[in-house]
Amino acid sequence: xxxxxxxxxxxxxxxxxxxxxxxxxxxxxxxxxxxxxxxxxxxxxxxxxxxxxxxxxxxxxxxxxxxxxxxxxxxxxxxxxxxxxxxxxxxxxxxxxxxxxxxxxxxxxxxxxxxxxxxxxxxxxxxxxxxxxxxxxxxxxxxxxxxxxxxxxxxxxxxxxxxxxxxxxxxxxxxxxxxxxxxxxxxxxxxxxxxxxxxxxxxxxxxxxxxxxxxxxxxxxxxxxxxxxxxxxxxxxxxxxxxxxxxxxxxx
Amino acid sequence: xxxxxxxxxxxxxxxxxxxxxxxxxxxxxxxxxxxxxxxxxxxxxxxxxxxxxxxxxxxxxxxxxxxxxxxxxxxxxxxxxxxxxxxxxxxxxxxxxxxxxxxxxxxxxxxxxxxxxxxxxxxxxxxxxxxxxxxxxxxxxxxxxxxxxxxxxxxxxxxxxxxxxxxxxxxxxxxxxxxxxxxxxxxxxxxxxxxxxxxxxxxxxxxxxxxx
Numbered sequence: 399x400x401x402x403x404x405x406x407x408x409x410x411x412x413x414x415x416x417x418x419x420x421x422x423x424x425x426x427x428x429x430x431x432x433x434x435x436x437x438x439x440x441x442x443x444x445x446x447x448x449x450x451x452x453x454x455x456x457x458x459x460x461x462x463x464x465x466x467x468x469x470x471x472x473x474x475x476x477x478x479x480x481x482x483x484x485x486x487x488x489x490x491x492x493x494x495x496x497x498x499x500x501x502x503x504x505x506x507x508x509x510x511x512x513x514x515x516x517x518x519x520x521x522x523x524x525x526x527x528x529x530x531x532x533x534x535x536x537x538x539x540x541x542x543x544x545x546x547x548x549x550x551x552x553x554x555x556x557x558x559x560x561x562x563x564x565x566x567x568x569x570x571x572x573x574x575x576x577x578x579x580x581x582x583x584x585x586x587x588x589x590x591x592x593x594x595x596x597x598x599x600x601x602x603x604x605x606x607x608x609x610x611x612x613x614x615x616x617x618x619x620x621x622x623x624x625x626x627x628x629x630x631x632x633x634x635x636x637x638x639x640x641x642x643x644x645x646x647x648x649x650x
Numbered sequence: 651x652x653x654x655x656x657x658x659x660x661x662x663x664x665x666x667x668x669x670x671x672x673x674x675x676x677x678x679x680x681x682x683x684x685x686x687x688x689x690x691x692x693x694x695x696x697x698x699x700x701x702x703x704x705x706x707x708x709x710x711x712x713x714x715x716x717x718x719x720x721x722x723x724x725x726x727x728x729x730x731x732x733x734x735x736x737x738x739x740x741x742x743x744x745x746x747x748x749x750x751x752x753x754x755x756x757x758x759x760x761x762x763x764x765x766x767x768x769x770x771x772x773x774x775x776x777x778x779x780x781x782x783x784x785x786x787x788x789x790x791x792x793x794x795x796x797x798x799x800x801x802x803x804x805x806x807x808x809x810x811x812x813x814x815x816x817x818x819x820x821x822x823x824x825x826x827x828x829x830x831x832x833x834x835x836x837x838x839x840x841x842x843x844x845x846x847x848x849x850x851x852x853x854x855x856x857x858x859x860x861x862x
Contacts, residue, residue: 408695413702424704431702432709439717446725453732455739461732468729488722496717517703518710583697 407590411514411583430510431518438499438512446495467495471636478640482647490643493522494636501582501628505621513631514582516575523575526639534646545649574638581631585624592617817853824849 415427449464457465471491475483483490497513504511512518534542546563547556592613600610696702825845832840 412696413699413706415705419705421708424708425701426705426708428709429702429705431706432713435709435713439713439720443717443720443725446721446729450725450728450732453728453735455736457732465729465733468726468733488726489718491726492714492718492721495721496714512706512710514697515706516697517700517706521707521710522714579697583695 407587407594410510410586410590413515431512431515434500434503434510434512435496435518437503438496441503442495442499470494474637474640478637479644479647483640483643486643490636490640493639494632497578497632497635498629501632502625504582504586505624505628511582511586513578514586516579519575519579519635520571521575522635523571526574526642527571530639530642530646533643534649537647538649542649545645570642574635578631578635581627585620585627589617589620589624592620821846821849821853824853 413429413431415425415429416433417428419426419428445460446464446467449460452461454461468491471494472487475487475490479486500513501511503509504513534545546560546567548559548563551559595613596610596617599613600607825842825848828849829840829842829845832838832845
């Protein structure tokens with residue numbers, strides 16, 4: 399496709415520095431990825447503050463939406479972690495809002511999806527993983543390691559089960575980060591491929607313009623699907639974080 | 651990513667500890683990323699270009715940290731307060747409504763009781779009045795019928811006397827007629843007493859019941 403003057407569908411994921419910065423030998427430039435992280439926080443923050451500005455007893459549409467988001471996450475924390483999860487609610491809420499707005503803003507043409515960066519999702523997942531492990535160690539001490547021994551298993555199987563449990567525990571940050579990253583990568587690549595196809599076919603002129611309708615219609619459908627995926631993956635990341643936190647606080 | 655996961659243990663100790671962990675994670679990922687970058691010169695995906703990793707992680711930590719502070723200090727308390735106020739208000743209103751309902755039920759019960767008592771009173775009064783009226787009516791009727799009976803008796807007696815007198819007169823007339831008839835037909839003379847006796851006997855034979 400590149401030979402025909404088309405862009406590669408993965409070119410959209412390229413990082414371009416907007417403000418060059420470096421610190422201690424590391425390149426810490428403010429990039430398009432950083433810009434959309436900032437936008438995600440700013441847009442969500444402005445939306446929530448504007449919506450709750452008056453804090454009316456009977457909410458309007460904006461306030462209703464903001465409250466719905468709050469209640470959604472609060473219910474998630476309450477039902478998955480319990481009352482002990484209250485202290486972590488602001489973190490879980492920030493996580494959900496950050497990912498939701500990041501994914502949604504990324505769907506706007508010419509914008510950038512920072513959640514399609516494995517390093518971003520992996521760092522978040524690793525932070526959650528390390529965080530919940532430390533919480534578990536603080537709370538349960540050495541008893542934490544009983545987490546790796548399934549209750550009621552036959553004695554012969556226990557060594558194998560411990561190995562499996564340990565592996566599954568350490569795979570958590572990988573699966574958590576790769577799920578979000580891969581969904582975003584695949585979704586946006588597919589959108590770009592279909593969009594590119596539509597442009598390419600119509601570029602042939604004549605009857606081909608009618609033919610380009612097909613990938614274009616597919617693109618519309620896929621965009622709807624990607625909106626769903628954007629919300630769903632933010633939800634999945636958040637609810638899994640809640641579950642890991644629950645495991646840390648209550649073990650089994 | 652910031653390090654604001656708090657437990658109910660020592661908050662500050664926890665926060666600084668998590669801060670340390672974040673920095674360590676950051677260092678490790680960047681170091682290994684850069685080491686990896688030395689080997690692979692041109693990765694296919696831009697995501698695997700590790701030279702961009704330090705900047706992405708750095709800005710993620712900064713921006714998410716600021717976002718966390720904003721959410722934790724301003725936004726979630728605000729929304730939480732609004733929801734809490736609404737819950738309290740609703741609870742109060744519901745409590746008031748429940749009280750009012752209870753009071754209404756009490757008033758209603760009182761009213762029903764009053765109504766029931768009044769109904770009972772009225773029924774008792776009606777029963778008493780009916781009984782009295784019946785009694786009066788009975789006594790009046792009794793008196794009236796007594797009076798009536800005595801009047802009937804007097805009238806019957808009078809009637810009987812009148813009838814007897816009339817019968818007597820009739821007998822006399824009949825006896826005189828019989829005397830005249832006997833004189834005309836036979837030329838015989840009968841005494842008045844004889845004639846009267848004969849007529850009486852004949853009348854008694856003809857109307858036995860009317861004599862007495």
